[in-house]
Amino acid sequence: xxxxxxxxxxxxxxxxxxxxxxxxxxxxxxxxxxxxxxxxxxxxxxxxxxxxxxxxxxxxxxxxxxxxxxxxxxxxxxxxxxxxxxxxxxxxxxxxxxxxxxxxxxxxxxxxxxxxxxxxxxxxxxxxxxxxxxxxxxxxxxxxxxxxx
Amino acid sequence: xxxxxxxxxxxxxxxxxxxxxxxxxxxxxxxxxxxxxxxxxxxxxxxxxxxxxxxxxxxxxxxxxxxxxxxxxxxxxxxxxxxxxxxxxxxxxxxxxxxxxxxxxxxxxxxxxxxxxxxxx
Numbered sequence: 001x002x003x004x005x006x007x008x009x010x011x012x013x014x015x016x017x018x019x020x021x022x023x024x025x026x027x028x029x030x031x032x033x034x035x036x037x038x039x040x041x042x043x044x045x046x047x048x049x050x051x052x053x054x055x056x057x058x059x060x061x062x063x064x065x066x067x068x069x070x071x072x073x074x075x076x077x078x079x080x081x082x083x084x085x086x087x088x089x090x091x092x093x094x095x096x097x098x099x100x101x102x103x104x105x106x107x108x109x110x111x112x113x114x115x116x117x118x119x120x121x122x123x124x125x126x127x128x129x130x131x132x133x134x135x136x137x138x139x140x141x142x143x144x145x146x147x148x149x
Numbered sequence: 150x151x152x153x154x155x156x157x158x159x160x161x162x163x164x165x166x167x168x169x170x171x172x173x174x175x176x177x178x179x180x181x182x183x184x185x186x187x188x189x190x191x192x193x194x195x196x197x198x199x200x201x202x203x204x205x206x207x208x209x210x211x212x213x214x215x216x217x218x219x220x221x222x223x224x225x226x227x228x229x230x231x232x233x234x235x236x237x238x239x240x241x242x243x244x245x246x247x248x249x250x251x252x253x254x255x256x257x258x259x260x261x262x263x264x265x266x267x268x269x270x
Binding site for chain 2: 005006008012013016017018019020021023024025027028051054055057058059062076079080081083084085086087088089090091092093094096097098100101103125129132133134136137140
């Protein structure tokens with residue numbers, strides 16, 4: 001089967017652009033500014049909060065939308081646009097990179113000796129990723145159940 | 150005001166590029182934008198760190214463009230769906246996205262810092 005090149009719907013593209021702006025402004029201007037410069041790009045906490053919140057909300061909405069006929073621009077505007085831009089991978093990568101480059105301590109008290117600091121940082125990161133998956137799955141199922149009612 | 154206009158344009162462009170990447174490359178698009186955006190974040194932060202670029206320019210490129218181009222929630226949802234039947238696949242997805250993003254970001258940052266320290270007297 002020849003797979004025709006997908007054509008983006010102009011309304012969806014516009015909705016994703018608008019949603020992307022809303023998500024980015026929320027990420028930068030909410031009480032937990034992430035990726036601000038010269039703020040403290042090495043502090044992972046704001047990014048972790050934003051990412052967890054964005055993931056749980058996405059799970060909820062994706063689950064709910066599964067059984068609803070939402071117009072594509074609305075659906076993609078919220079999921080890809082708002083929540084996609086709100087959450088971010090680059091800020092997380094940056095926080096870890098700055099710690100790895102010896103510039104920051106990944107938000108961990110500098111009194112912790114260095115090998116332990118590394119172990120703590122890795123455990124924090126792995127634990128956070130696992131927790132994200134669990135909570136996103138839970139919220140996805142809540143969304144599915146809500147929509148089935 | 151001008152600053153806000155550029156921030157809006159940068160974040161809109163980031164989100165649209167990510168949407169198109171996912172549309173045209175359904176399996177690898179998100180990984181691609183995450184890696185590219187993280188590399189940009191490393192380079193821009195290096196340039197800002199060394200005061201080569203203005204911090205407002207850095208905020209637009211970092212918080213606006215790279216922040217919107219990359220995403221975490223989409224990856225989280227993918228791993229949530231994979232975790233039900235194939236937990237190993239979910240772990241691989243996290244490793245790819247987070248591992249590669251950290252790697253390129255780190256290399257970008259280090260490369261800029263080293264280049265600048267070599268070229269400045």
